[in-house]
Amino acid sequence: MEFNRSDFPEDFLFGAATAAYQIEGSAHGGAGSCHWDSFAQVPGNVIGAEDGSRACDHYLLWQDDLDLLRDGGMDAYRFSTSWPRVLPEGRGAVNAEGLDFYDRLVDGMLERGLKPFQTLYHWEMPSALADLGGWANPDVHKWFADFVQIITRKIGDRVHATATINEPWCVSFLSHFLGHHAPGLRDIRAAARAMHHVLKAHGAAMEVLRAEGRDNCGIVLNFEASAPVDGAPENIAAAARQDAIFNRWFIEAITQGSYPEEAMEGFAPHMPAGWQDDMALIGQPLDWLGVNYYTRGLLRAAPDMAWPSVEPVEGPLPKTQMGWEIHPQGLRDILVRLSRDYVGDLPMYVTENGMAWDDRVENGTVYDPARVSFVSDHVRAIAEAMEQGANMKGFFYWSLLDNYEWAFGYEKRFGMVHVDYDTMKRTPKTSYHEFAQALAR
Numbered sequence: 001m002e003f004n005r006s007d008f009p010e011d012f013l014f015g016a017a018t019a020a021y022q023i024e025g026s027a028h029g030g031a032g033s034c035h036w037d038s039f040a041q042v043p044g045n046v047i048g049a050e051d052g053s054r055a056c057d058h059y060l061l062w063q064d065d066l067d068l069l070r071d072g073g074m075d076a077y078r079f080s081t082s083w084p085r086v087l088p089e090g091r092g093a094v095n096a097e098g099l100d101f102y103d104r105l106v107d108g109m110l111e112r113g114l115k116p117f118q119t120l121y122h123w124e125m126p127s128a129l130a131d132l133g134g135w136a137n138p139d140v141h142k143w144f145a146d147f148v149q150i151i152t153r154k155i156g157d158r159v160h161a162t163a164t165i166n167e168p169w170c171v172s173f174l175s176h177f178l179g180h181h182a183p184g185l186r187d188i189r190a191a192a193r194a195m196h197h198v199l200k201a202h203g204a205a206m207e208v209l210r211a212e213g214r215d216n217c218g219i220v221l222n223f224e225a226s227a228p229v230d231g232a233p234e235n236i237a238a239a240a241r242q243d244a245i246f247n248r249w250f251i252e253a254i255t256q257g258s259y260p261e262e263a264m265e266g267f268a269p270h271m272p273a274g275w276q277d278d279m280a281l282i283g284q285p286l287d288w289l290g291v292n293y294y295t296r297g298l299l300r301a302a303p304d305m306a307w308p309s310v311e312p313v314e315g316p317l318p319k320t321q322m323g324w325e326i327h328p329q330g331l332r333d334i335l336v337r338l339s340r341d342y343v344g345d346l347p348m349y350v351t352e353n354g355m356a357w358d359d360r361v362e363n364g365t366v367y368d369p370a371r372v373s374f375v376s377d378h379v380r381a382i383a384e385a386m387e388q389g390a391n392m393k394g395f396f397y398w399s400l401l402d403n404y405e406w407a408f409g410y411e412k413r414f415g416m417v418h419v420d421y422d423t424m425k426r427t428p429k430t431s432y433h434e435f436a437q438a439l440a441r
């Protein structure tokens, strides 16, 4: 890879990220079910109707996986703690085995010199709470805060950094408006509520974390470089609506206490009563911001479609296995925009960035030159953003392992380490070795 660790300041961390449902195997260890288990059982929702019940068997193989992080020269590991593993019914009785698992996992990281970066919600709404409306229920922030307190009392003393929510846009808009993720709703009222409640849950979690004495707390938002397909005024306006919903809604609520006008054009009639009163809770100061970035969106107006009347256009750039355009400059631009317009000097991490490819094991190795270039180019984009004033503190590759890619099942391989889902054998890819070499330089 065309960078060295020594190109970055000493306190800049390199690591890899995963999430509980995507790797652990939710059938192990007494975890309760979550909305992905039932979503996956409906034809057409998930390729092959696959779910996370076995995933990568990380629940059983976690020590080997932590060894991979250590042997790859990484400084930190971004993982998530599953709500239904800790509280199988979402509230009430605790699954002691689940809590112990995370206790051992965090100790295992520390023994290997890895800084634990915990995410509290990476998409597993317990089924018992999904029955009550999940993210659309006005009490969801209280349920979440109770979970946060329980897990924080168990492992918070050893965790280096905590994120409340991973990618609230996916939790709310993608899942309640576009219907692509669990619970698979296509309903503007549910979407508006989820978009507000997920932020309220973030705020409630921040309160608990502070009350428990935790510092180094933040949230992980996803961004894409939203651009109009051409200079036509209707396409520019459509891209601006998409930008407001995707890129601005969450960061403006947290840093400015308001929602963008272009998004409220559609959502205002559907917002929960008294939402304005929650903005102070939502706007508590962060210690850092996590930025997930994968691609850009090229957009045009779709006047025949309902609000927001925008649709993506296929772009000309080389694409990953997901069909996502590879556009590292977009990462630089997003980071500079965030620091200039929203967070100033606040530390930022790229908490996810990576690509899927149709990787295969041949003669015992996996050769993935496209991923080697992808990582080099995106790490260089971070360095450029730093030159332009962004206070970047780290980079986490998504993902350590090939894993359950939600609606795409196990078909898309994002890992630096290949997983054979029949044998569970892990095979580090060329990108893993080259990343390790760059970190050693």
Ligand code: IFM
Residues within 6 Å of the ligand: 019, 022, 167, 292, 352, 398, 404, 405, 406, 414
């Ligand atoms: O796999 C997901 C992850 O769970 C959240 N961010 C995007 C990744 C790739 O789609």
